[in-house]
Amino acid sequence: MSKPILEMKGITKRFPGVLALGDVDLAVGEGEVIALAGENGAGKSTLMKILGGVYQPDEGTIVINSKVTAIRSVGDAGANGIGFVHQELNVLDNLTAAENVYLGREPRKIGFIVDRAKMNADAEVFLKRLGLDIPGRTRLSELSIAQQQLVEIAKALSLNARMLIMDEPTSSLTLTETERLLGVIKELRDQGVSIIYISHRLGEIKEIADRVVVLRDGRNAGVLERDEINHEAIVKLMVGRDIKHTDRPQNATDVSDTVKVHGLRTRRYPNSPISFEIRKGEILGFAGLVGAGRSDAAQAIFGVDVPLSGTVEMDGKAISIASARDAIRNGIFLVPEDRRNSGLIVDLSIRENITLPSLDRYSSGGLVSRADETKKAEEMSERLRVKAPSVESKASTLSGGNQQKVVLAKWLSLEPKLLIFDEPTRGIDVGAKSEIYQLMRELAASGVAILMISSDMEEVLGESDRIAVMHEGTITGILDRAEANEEAVMRLAVGH
């Protein structure tokens, strides 16, 4: 390791009733990329919030450039050259790129007039350094998520950040955008910027990290040097046990019994009708870049975004879907990508979320029986191993993995025939991930047809029985398990 620019030593942080961090060490060298890994709740966020001045540690010291430094506020963090790029973008899309970069410290003329020319020119220097060749006056709303993220990085750089903390920066990027961002990170590293990179995507960590620091239950679980980094080793440290990435046999499927989608046209791609079929008992992976039209197709089949034309055939009968209600009545369910806004009503309890689409089952004469509801909700939470004090807990208090289980519980309490998962494990920790995969397989084995949209290559290749790849609204190919590999999928995803 080069000369350390940051050392956190013996950091301890207690919250009422929990030890969030116990004696955690973290050192970052100049121009080094450190990956911080760990399951959700392992203490990554708390550690980074201490570095960012949001929390104060109970014990331990922070040494920056060989000086013991107290970071008492978010402003202190900035003054010490620490910049954040958050998982949820902190940019204002009604302003321009340059206005975002210089928000709150706009260059001025005669004291109070914003010097736009200077602001745009200055911002463009930083944007160009990140490979984003756009005028500073471009409105953020015209940029893609990936580009907006680069604007946020530019903002950090313009504050003379010597160290960037990136919290799951690729979670909403496409594969090519991810590649580009990883390239940017490497370039920043070569320019001497240190980076702490938090991600659940082990492939990315392998590609860019100089070292991996793994936390487990609020403590250091271990460190892997560059040449020790591999999938199994990281996962082993994260979960504290071996998880074998086993190759499973292709599910036995009945080819005669299928869900057929024919000539489906969505509002986003009105000129590209798509047709495909999902066999009962199989997991059909839907790969492609973000924006390829996969979610649009899913929403059309589920009826929340009514298709322009097309038919869905089930058990040999065409069914008409004009609303989510129709889809639900026919056993077609969607586990949406945006869990917190579409999948759940986070202010309601687990019970209320689980029974929402099927309230008539727990009621007579229009009045709901709370006892029946509770019984079902408890049964489902137990079956899916939802970790919560009770089914009356609000969904907002649960971790991502447990929230996803509640969404699933909602649908499994009915009888699914076709279950569509849109990015089923995004932002979910490794342990819960494997539980969800396990569940998907059990469902498939019980004869449910499963459509799984995923931008996580490992997930698509590891979990699908067949893989349909989309590019700009059309299905460019369907791969069997035997012919599927990363290159083949990528080739189809970019339209070759």
Add this chain to the structure above:
Amino acid sequence: MRKELGTFVLLVVLCIVLAILNPSFVSGVNLQNLTRLIGIYGIFSIGLGLVVITGGIDLSVGSVFALLGVLLSIFLVEWQLPAAAAVLLVVAITTSLGVFNGFLITKVKIQPFIVTLCGLLFYRGLARFVANDETKGFGAASGFETLQSMATGSLLGIPTPFIILVVISVIAWLFLHRSIFGRYLFAVGRNETAARYSGINANLVVASAYVICSFLTAIAGILLAFYTNSISPSSHGNFYELYGIAAAVLGGCSLRGGEGSIIGILIGTALLQVLQNLVNLLGIPSSLNFAVMGAVILIGVVADQLLRQRQAAKVAS
């Protein structure tokens, strides 16, 4: 529940203080009049509360009172329609205004504030035009005494509007807190997208709230018309929608939607009426009426917010 409890404690304290300062507060006549008013105000406040729970608002209630009051007088006094027919007609017309609101809000996607603000202006103007800007009334109510007694009479010493409110409250409570539709109302108010993703017909749920609100507005409006027995189209019902919204908010409904309870709305309504009564009984100049009400509501909301922040700080530390 905690918020309702706070408002309830405030209500009880006010009643005790008022009873001590002026014993005529607990006199039969005063209590009768107070509960009569609570009955009338409570009925439309429940309607407004349901709308607020969907995250919406209905500003047109007061103007609708003027319009339906004028129409009722014309139907009964000038056209000499049978009482039942006049009531049915007024209820049907008023309820159809709710259907119209619901349509504009859910199908044309205009913000509830705008739709009902236009209603506030339009129905007021219409009422004045229909009445030729003349005050309408029911005189001695000859031919429809029974109808009038619904507003002005009593049963076993309890004012009939209060009895009607109790019946409506029980139905509304079952509807909101125990029925499927009530659950949908909360779900849509909290998060319309997720509700749609659970197969709920969100538009129908929201529109229904406006229809129910208008229906309850019709009931309350008929009682109010007979209670005042004189409908001056330019001022009858002025600001009444705000009483309803204030009652709902005091009772724990959030203007962001998804929160609230029938019992809370009732407590809020009672609190507002007791405040009004307080101004009268303590000889506070009636010009200060609104100022007292505004101040008490503000103090209540600020106190609630401060308590909430203190609690949040306790949880975080």
